[in-house]
Amino acid sequence: MVHCTLTLARILHIVIVRGSFPSIPGGIPREVRSDMATPGPTPGVLVQIESLLPTMRQAEQKVADLVLTKSGDVVHMSVTEAADASGTSEATVIRLARRLGYQGFAAMKIALAMEMHAGQRVEPGSLTPSDDLRTIKEKVLRTNVGSLEDTLELLDDDSLESAVDTLIEARRIEVYGVGRSAAMAQHAYATLMEIGLPIAAITDPHLQATSAVQLRRGDVAFAITFTGNARDTVEALQLARDAGATTICLTRHARSPITQVADIVLLAAARLKSVETYQQLDRVGQVAVIELLCTAVLLRQEPERLDALLRGRKAVSSSKHY
Numbered sequence: 001m002v003h004c005t006l007t008l009a010r011i012l013h014i015v016i017v018r019g020s021f022p023s024i025p026g027g028i029p030r031e032v033r034s035d036m037a038t039p040g041p042t043p044g045v046l047v048q049i050e051s052l053l054p055t056m057r058q059a060e061q062k063v064a065d066l067v068l069t070k071s072g073d074v075v076h077m078s079v080t081e082a083a084d085a086s087g088t089s090e091a092t093v094i095r096l097a098r099r100l101g102y103q104g105f106a107a108m109k110i111a112l113a114m115e116m117h118a119g120q121r122v123e124p125g126s127l128t129p130s131d132d133l134r135t136i137k138e139k140v141l142r143t144n145v146g147s148l149e150d151t152l153e154l155l156d157d158d159s160l161e162s163a164v165d166t167l168i169e170a171r172r173i174e175v176y177g178v179g180r181s182a183a184m185a186q187h188a189y190a191t192l193m194e195i196g197l198p199i200a201a202i203t204d205p206h207l208q209a210t211s212a213v214q215l216r217r218g219d220v221a222f223a224i225t226f227t228g229n230a231r232d233t234v235e236a237l238q239l240a241r242d243a244g245a246t247t248i249c250l251t252r253h254a255r256s257p258i259t260q261v262a263d264i265v266l267l268a269a270a271r272l273k274s275v276e277t278y279q280q281l282d283r284v285g286q287v288a289v290i291e292l293l294c295t296a297v298l299l300r301q302e303p304e305r306l307d308a309l310l311r312g313r314k315a316v317s318s319s320k321h322y
Contacts, residue, residue: 043153045112046071047269048100051154054227055255056096062086063096067112075113079105143271144284150269151285155292162264164296166246167192170220173199176208176236177224184224184250184286191294196308205232212236215245222248224286226270228256237261250289 043051049064056064066086067074074082082105083090097108127139167173173192177185182203189201202208209232212221221240225233228251238261241247249262252270259265268285298305 044115044150045100045108046115047150047153050150051252051254051267051269052099054229054253056099059088059092060096060099062088063093067096071112071116075109075116077109144282146271147269147282147285148288150271151267151288154267154269155289156265156267159264159266160292160296163248163266163293164300166220166248166264167197167222167293167297168300169218170198170246171218172215173197173220173222174208174211174215174240175199175201175222175224176212176233177201177203178205178208178230178232180283181224181226181230181233184283184290187287188222188224188290188293191290192297194309194312195294195298195305197297205236208232208236209239212239212245213243215240215243217244219243219245220248221245222250223258223262224250225258226252226283226286228253228258230258234258234261250286252285 046068049068053061053064063082063086066082070085073085077085079090079093082093086093093105097103097105100108102108102111127136131139175185175188175192177183185201185203189199192199200211202211215221219240221237223233223237228234228249234257237247237249237258241261241263246264247262248264248266249258250266250268251258252268253259254265254267266289268283268289270282270285298309
């Protein structure tokens, strides 16, 4: 076991410094190979943690916070050191790693080290009143770019494929959203309506429920909620599902309440923009997913959808302007 620990430390060091796995005489020890036997999820460790954080137990959140804030230190820690640093137990540290799809803490550390070396996370830093406009521009736009890169990792290809097929075959589509997500619902409506899909946006909670119960098999209810916890939206999607409609959700958090009532789950990441003590999450990832759905549907049914798009734009361009 000592040999395994020393070799793992060497692997992590070379991954961080060189960016590749070392050639080890005799190969990687069986203990380490066993720990790595199940490959980790495609999304990076950090973006996975951010997506699952609200659904974690309090002890797991402590370990998650340690990984998010001190990832450079975590890759050099033993499971005992990570437990001590987070004020939890070794079992909790291992449980978090397994929740992310790794067989153990060692495999998670290797994935984290490779992610750090690849430069997948470049945090622009907090915004301050002393920042000039150029600095503000750079920090805000780099945060948005980071959210798009995280969404590229987090969005599951199979779920996306199912969503596109479902939208194409839908008899009727209703998109739900309340609060700030109402703006996203309206954007989804405008984008998908423009290519001729039979879609309506409903942002009033009472009307969502009233309309959801009238859906049936062949219809689609598409709910957008950033946190995944918006009660009105969750309830409306459940009513639509009970009525026989296929349900889709677009959210940041995997395993949030909205995902429990959705047949198809689409995840969009978001990074924090911090202004001193105030934190704001951008929604550029959600916009990108909506645009992606539109583009995929358009390309799958190019003649029909393109014709609808061109007819709509012709109608707008030929209208009178005062």
